[in-house]
Amino acid sequence: MGGLVLLVAATVALVWANAPFSSTYFTIRDFHFGIPALGLDLSVGHWTSDGLLTVFFLVAGIELKRELVVGSLRTPATAVLPVIAALCGMLVPATLYAITAAAGRGSMDGWAVPMATDIAFALAVLAVISTHLPTALRAFLLTLAVVDDLGAILIIATFFTSDLNYWALAGAFAGLGVFYVLQRLRVRGWWWYLPLGVTVWALMNNGGVHATVAGVAMGLILRTTREGGEQKSPGERTGHLLHPLSAGICVPLFALFAAGVSVSAEGLGKVFATPEPLGVIVGLVVGKILGIFAGTYLAxxxxxxxxxxxxxxxxxxxxxxxxGIGFTVALLIGELAFPGTAVGEHIKVAVLIASLTAAVLATLLLRRRNSVYRRLYEEENLDEDADDIPDIYQRTEGSST
Known part of the structure; x- marks a missing residue:
């Protein structure tokens, strides 16, 4: 259900941003409010992407921690594959962009645009498709996307940020240290963690690093194993509490103010005639497939x-x-690489085209896989003689005798 709400919000954003009254969309998105003295005078768009989206990354971090500790990724030999896939899924798209841009004598500034997978949209599409797909597939995608996004954020901080505030970053990491100590000491109570979490987020934001990193870090720190007479671990309680907020409010609002891009016929034509946006499409659609699949297979x-x-x-x-669904971080890197230029607008359209193409292709492929798993499930649970024992086990016993 959350995935459908997200997709609806993104559709509304695109329609609104290209409607005759589109000026209202951009006016609301760019409206600033906050506390300037604390460095938090942000636009509505930034509050949703840097603030509300942090809740989503916190929940994602908890899920990843659970998979690493007690789930399908607890075995290092299995967990290492999605990490390798993520690294190859960043390197190959960047390389293909560089080759495409060089062939057309375009700018190399956008090399990082096709490197990022949009975890929110990718998981939303998977949620809509999946009814019988293995849960391990979602865990693989979650690990890959988190590593991918962290890599992209690191790239932003390294190559597209010139004003890092090291004192603020030091304060953020100190806050994460306090968060870790509180968990180790088994301290309970939201009144400890909520103010601390907001402080870490604000310091991370003022430090020049994408504030959603704070959410992932806190999610990975939260304990996910039960102790004593606990019915739920701190991670389970937090995830259960925040998941409806994340899926029903935070992520849809983020999509509403991130997906609004003006699309024109002229812009669509120039996307395929300009090396920079063409490189983005090739990188996201082709590069992600080659990098992730080949990297995983070779490893x-x-x-x-x-x-x-x-x-x-x-x-x-x-x-x-x-x-190949790039979207949010890809749009962000595009703005940083080509600020206020026509090429930057073409890059945005390219990201949308590539993300839509990847979503459609993936839907076709994964729906086919879902059908295979559904058929296997039905065969394994078929009970034509209504004796509460699946027929497949009776056939197996009969053949063995």
Whole structure:
């Protein structure tokens, strides 16, 4: 349901931004409010992307921690594959962009645009498609997307930021240290963690690093194993509390103010005639598939890394296609690489085209895989004689005797 709300919000944003009354959309999105003295005088768009989206990344960090500790990624040989996939899924798209831009004598400034997978939209599409797909596929995508986004944010901080505030960053990391100590000491009570979390987020934002990193970090710190007479771990309680807020409010509002891009016929024509936006499309649609699938296969083939036994290579190919949904971070890097230029506007349109293409292709591939798993599920649970024992087990017993 949350995925459908997200997709509806993105559609509304696109329609609103291209309607005759589109000026109202941009006026609201660019309206600033906050506390200037604390460095928090942000636009509505930035409050949703840097603020509300942090809640989503906090929930994602908790899910990732749970998978690493007690889930399908607890085995290092299995967990290392999505990390390698993410790294290859960043390197290959950047390389293809550089080749395309060089061939057309375009600018290399946008090399990082096709590197990022939009975790929110990718998970939303997967949620809409998946009814019988293995849960390990979502864990693989979640790990890949988080590593991918963290890599993209690191790139932003390294190559597209000139005013890092090291004191603010030091304060943010000190706050995360306090957060870790409180968890180690088994301190409970939201009145400790909520003010501390907001402080860490504000310091991270003032430090010049994308503030959503704070959400991921706190999610990874929260304990996900139960102790004593606990019915739920701190991570489980927090995730259960915040998931409806994240899926129903935070992520849809973020999509509403991030997806609004003006699209014109002239802009669409120049996307495929200009090397920079063309490089973005090639990088996201082709580069992600090549990087993620080939990187995963080669790692499993020539190292001790192992693919989760619940997954098939066809699943990984579909997931690699899905990872071509760049959107949020890609749009952000495009603005930083080409601020206030016509090429920058073409880059935005290219990101939308590539993300839509990847979403459609991935839907076709993963729906086919979903059908395969649904058929297997039905065969395994078929009970024609109504004796509460699946027929497949009776056939197996009969053949063995």
């Amino acid at each position: 499993a083939r020539f190292t001790r890394a192992q693919l989760n036994p619940d997954l098939a290579w066809a699943d990984i190919f579909g997931l690699a296609t899905l990872a």
